[in-house]
Amino acid sequence: MxxxxxxxxxxxxxxxxxxxxxxxxxxxxxxxxxxxxxxxxxxxxxxxxxxxxxxxxxxxxxxxxxxxxxxxxxxxxxxxxxxxxxxxxxxxxxxxxxxxxxxxxxxxKYLSSLNLLRSAVEELPISIRNLAGLDALIINGCKNLVLLPIFLLQNLRKLGIGGPTMEDEILLSEERLLDLQHPTNSSTALQVLNLSNCPQIESSFFPKSSFFTMFNSSATLRKLILSESEMVSLPSSIKGFVALSELYLRDCEKLEEILELPPNIKSVDATGCISLQRFSEVLRILKFDGSHIRSLHMIQLGGCKKMHEKIWNYKVPNPLLWKVCIYFSHSLSQFFVRCMTLKLMMMILV
The missing domain is CATH 2.160.20 (Pectate Lyase C-like)
Incomplete structure (x- = not known):
């Protein structure tokens, strides 16, 4: 009807x-x-x-x-x-x-998806433990949410989280969360953490709260979305996320540096990070050391004007060659092969 x-x-x-x-x-x-x-x-x-x-x-x-x-x-x-x-x-x-x-x-046990996007919900009850099969929880934009006991959701794989005042709320709820958390069984199967649409997230936020560890995400997190946040530096604690394979930093316009990456990361999307100028892993590649992370196969830097300039001006035998490979190769596992092929082609043309 x-x-x-x-x-x-x-x-x-x-x-x-x-x-x-x-x-x-x-x-x-x-x-x-x-x-x-x-x-x-x-x-x-x-x-x-x-x-x-x-x-x-x-x-x-x-x-x-x-x-x-x-x-x-x-x-x-x-x-x-x-x-x-x-x-x-x-x-x-x-x-x-x-x-x-x-x-x-x-x-x-059959509920797999719970979407509370931009709702006014203030807290999730402890009884959410009865959502034994919950796979995806979307709470982006829940600006009133102060209690989030996701450690009770043992099969959760996708979490969308964020809001206009999320920093204050997470800090407010953190002690309550830690009080509620079972000391011997705090791990979850969390695979996706989405902090996009959280403009209050800054570089000082992560160190002063234990947000990165309060959900024991370092052992289980597979995908982390920090897009559109206002952080200036990606916290070095990111390297402790040993299971992380995908990192999204799209349109973090204040982000200036990425100094550490997780050991098993596969792809990093920093598209639109207009202030980014220090990215250690890219510099290692430019120095012909190769990536120190064997699993890494893609870095997206579209619209990163300061990184573009740095790469273009970097003192390598053929910066244009590197620029093509970094921005247009879909796979860093093919990165060096493609570069060697291009170099050989250039030598033949000469």
């Missing part, structure tokens, strides 16, 4: 309905008792800007697989407890007036 003028749903009595969609129903203010619709598998209520309340019964629909209230900007009253044993996907993104996240009242 997308785009309809419907105001209430009390007339619905179809017990065998499996999919319900009410997108762009801007006059809908309340979702009623749906407990009689036992076979409901998908409930999609998106961009319903007048929706304020969702009945508690929605939190107990045993066969529900997908639940979305994306861009229901006035949603304030949500089921206090979720017992959705079959749920795979829960989307509460851009619910900018939803402050309370429900308790998880049973094991919801």
């Amino acid at each position: 997308s785009g309809s003028f419907i105001k209430e749903l009390s007339f619905i009595r179809f017990k065998n309905v499996t999919i319900m969609g009410f997108n762009d129903c801007n006059f809908l203010t309340k979702l009623p008792d749906l407990s009689s619709i036992l076979n409901l598998k998908e409930l999609i209520v998106e961009k319903c800007t007048s929706l304020v309340e969702v009945h508690d019964s929605v939190g107990s629909l045993d066969n529900l697989l997908k639940l979305s209230f994306h861009e229901c900007s006035n949603l304030r009253i949500f089921p206090r407890r979720l017992k959705l044993r079959s749920l795979r996907n829960l989307n509460l993104s851009d619910c900018s007036n939803l402050h309370e996240f429900p308790e998880i009242g049973c094991e919801m």
